[in-house]
Ligand SMILES: O=C(O)C1=C[C@@H](OP(=O)(O)O)[C@@H](O)[C@H](O)C1
């Protein structure tokens with residue numbers, strides 16, 4: 094096991110020569126927060142198994158409680174949410190959204206449609222993350238949402254509007270897919286007598302997340318007609334109904350760190366909780382590792398990676414897996430040649446400007462990095478330099494850079510310092526313990 098020294102503001106990771114083992118993944122953030130909201134909007138009680146326990150889900154659970162939705166935790170892995178059939182018992186609330194995009198965007202739409210007097214705000218970075226396309230789409234059909242700070246960004250004040258009976262809505266899809274997800278999830282609440290049609294303007298990004306949305310809506314009894322990625326229709330008269338119980342898959346984005354570790358430093362490393370039939374697009378991260386030369390095997394509920402020596406650089410479009418693509422930027426340190434990740438402009442409006450942060454921190458390790466408006470190219474150094482990695486309150490920066498400790502031959506005796514490691518709590522509070530669990534040997 095690798096040794097870790099925990100300090101309040103940083104953690105020092107020892108070099109790791111070999112990784113091996115099995116990691117039980119925490120629940121998927123994307124599935125957890127969608128399931129919580131759908132369960133709250135449904136008729137009947139929903140038992141949710143393996144919900145993610147992290148900052149982002151706490152924010153959603155807290156908001157639902159403030160809105161009068163009853164839920165209880167039965168044991169470590171089981172929650173029950175008592176749905177209110179599309180109504181909310183509390184009509185006035187001040188809701189803290191942290192930095193959870195999967196909470197603020199869908200809740201904004203649901204609250205604007207159901208109606209009441211609500212304020213939504215978050216951490217300072219949340220107030221720099223765009224929400225204007227969603228607000229415009231909702232206000233255009235009669236919602237009443239105002240900005241209380243800077244136009245286009247949270248905080249928001251939502252008042253009771255008058256949603257038009259017959260709607261054709263339109264939303265931009267090229268900044269975040271979460272705006273379309275938010276409208277889709279609220280569409281059945283609007284489609285009382287007439288269909289709701291949502292047209293997408295511009296090229297829709299992060300498409301697999303829309304598939305997660307449609308899949309979960311189906312499980313709660315609502316079907317959406319789809320005309321490619323251009324237009325979505327919800328027929329009237331559909332209501333969310335509890336499926337009784339629902340299981341949350343392991344998080345495929347969280348899986349990427351362990352699968353990359355196995356591909357870089359020996360393996361086999363197996364992640365449990367996602368498998369070949371996962372509904373999460375980020376399982377396709379494993380395809381990218383295969384393209385780089387690793388061996389990947391997939392089961393019903395697990396994926397495993399093994400290294401075949403040095404990885405090969407790739408140049409590809411990663412618009413479909415923006416979160417897991419960050420892991421590849423660091424895995425590129427172990428590839429022969431220059432790895433280029435393309436079509437990832439959305440990195441600029443997430444937990445931090447991830448294109449800029451990634452370039453800055455990879456350069457500290459000695460990599461040659463080209464940062465473009467929507468791409469990043471990484472050429473590894475001959476030897477990875479030890480460094481103190483700033484994480485910008487971005488869980489994925491912290492998790493990705495733990496990989497820079499692998500294959501310790503270049504850095505015998507040098508440690509990697511990860512600043513503010515607790516930021517992993519957004520999606521994976523026990524990340525560093527799990528990472529230590531697959532580090533099987535010491536260098537010394
Ligand atoms: O809908 C979701 O669950 C998510 C969509 C993606 O965001 P964008 O659509 O903004 O790329 C992703 O980065 C985020 O972590 C989760």
Ligand SMILES: C=C(OP(=O)(O)O)C(=O)O
Nearest residue numbers: 192193194195416443444
């Ligand atoms: C972009 C992310 O989060 P959010 O759901 O807040 O958009 C992420 O988890 O990488």
